[in-house]
Amino acid sequence: MNFEIIAQSMPLLLAGAGITIEISALSVGLGLLIGIVVGVCRVCNNKPLRYFSAFYVEIIRGTPLLVQIFVVYFALPMVTGSRVDPFVAAIAACSINSGAYVAEIFRGGIQSIDVGQMEAGRSLGLTWSQTMHFIILPQAFKRIIPPLGNEFIAMLKDSSLVSVIGFEELTRRGQLIIARTYASLEIWMAVAFIYLVMTFTISRFVAYLERRYRND
Amino acid sequence: MIKIRGLKKNFGNLEVLKGIDLDVAEKEVVVIIGPSGSGKSTLLRCINYLEEPTSGTIEIDGMELTSEANINAVRREVGMVFQRFNLFPHMTVLENLKLAPMKVRSISQGEAENMSLELLEKVGLASKANSYPEQLSGGQQQRVAIARALAMKPKALLFDEPTSALDPEMINEVLDVMKELAHEGMTMVVVTHEMGFAREVGSRVVFVDGGMILEEAPPKEFFANASNERTRRFLSKIL
Secondary structure (H helix, E strand, C coil): CCHHHHHHHHHHHHHHHHHHHHHHHHHHHHHHHHHHHHHHHHCCCCHHHHHHHHHHHHHHHCCCHHHHHHHHHHHHHHHHCCCCCHHHHHHHHHHHHHHHHHHHHHHHHHHCCCHHHHHHHHHCCCCHHHHHHHHHHHHHHHHCHHHHHHHHHHHHHHHHHHHHHCCCCHHHHHHHHHHHHCCHHHHHHHHHHHHHHHHHHHHHHHHHHHHHHHCC | CEEEEEEEEEECCEEEEEEEEEEECCCCEEEEECCCCCCHHHHHHHHCCCCCCCEEEEEECCEECCCHHHHHHHHHHEEEECCCCCCCCCCCHHHHHHHHHHHHCCCCHHHHHHHHHHHHHHCCCHHHCCCCHHHCCHHHHHHHHHHHHHCCCCCEEEEECCCCCCCHHHHHHHHHHHHHHHHCCCEEEEECCCHHHHHHHCCEEEEEECCEEEEEECHHHHHHCCCCHHHHHHHHHHC
């Protein structure tokens, strides 16, 4: 192990980790928004909305993220005729992808709430949306914190795929440094360690949320 | 107040209600009894459209239930108390009561709070306003559920076996609240196995079996000399 190489490469790797964090944070945030909306649509009474949301989930979950990134970045411009900014393409592909998984997590959470809760809300004159908003979702949210944590960690790791459209995020930086230094062992260890620090931080945060909501 | 005509309800191929006609006048307490699986709960749940009838009409206070909009309007006026309470576990008792009046009737936070505390006083649980449902006994939870239904100032209340999920020693505290409501003139439709309650405060007892109303009479008459054979057999088992 040549620790000097690790030390020298650290600024470059950390800059790459910054990009990894930026892309995953934005994708997770947007994915969460998409997921809530689509997840609620999956259980709503409107048939077209229900079918459309199921279709979205099946398509996205059934194709690789790598292919989705290629579709957004290379294939879409051939249809629209205008280039897509790589940053926009990366965020779009990752958040649309994450949204499908988050939607399924929300659907599961909503369906795990006793039907009596919806009935009680409706019997009081609340509309379906009001009951969903004030009664079902707050309860469902507490239950889905652990699987949401999983999804966020998975997104952070999967964000390495955006290197294919030119992003020098953490994994890509590692590759480039190795191409120059041949220090495979040191650099991959360092890259793995940085990922681990990031994912461990997320899992600690999720554990904190779980504790906080349990004591409520 | 409530007028049901030719009410039928199928679950798939199973015909649960086979044509029910029932009227409930203002201030009446109608007690629905019958063996399990007779359709009595389904009948009650059709009244506020928690179950959508397959055919037939339901009129509440002169308004026929048809569109989504007037179903919401009617549900405001008809409260429901469930067997399993169905309190909102993530809210305090007070929040459980305040929510619907504030969102549906758009009354202010302060007004909702005052009214809720008054209702909790009425069911003897003012001291539990800031507790969460899980911290209460079954009987207390059901009394909160009744108060929550009352917070909407309903014109009628539906009770779906309100004491069936309770330990025996807690049944009376709930029945006492219901009796008080009956004496105050609340219109009530009650599905229950509590024959004492039916006898004491019921204006009418309705016997349902096999998805049909087989007998309907004031409690005295009903319990003393039921005319229908199946009613008598049912009564002989439970009395």
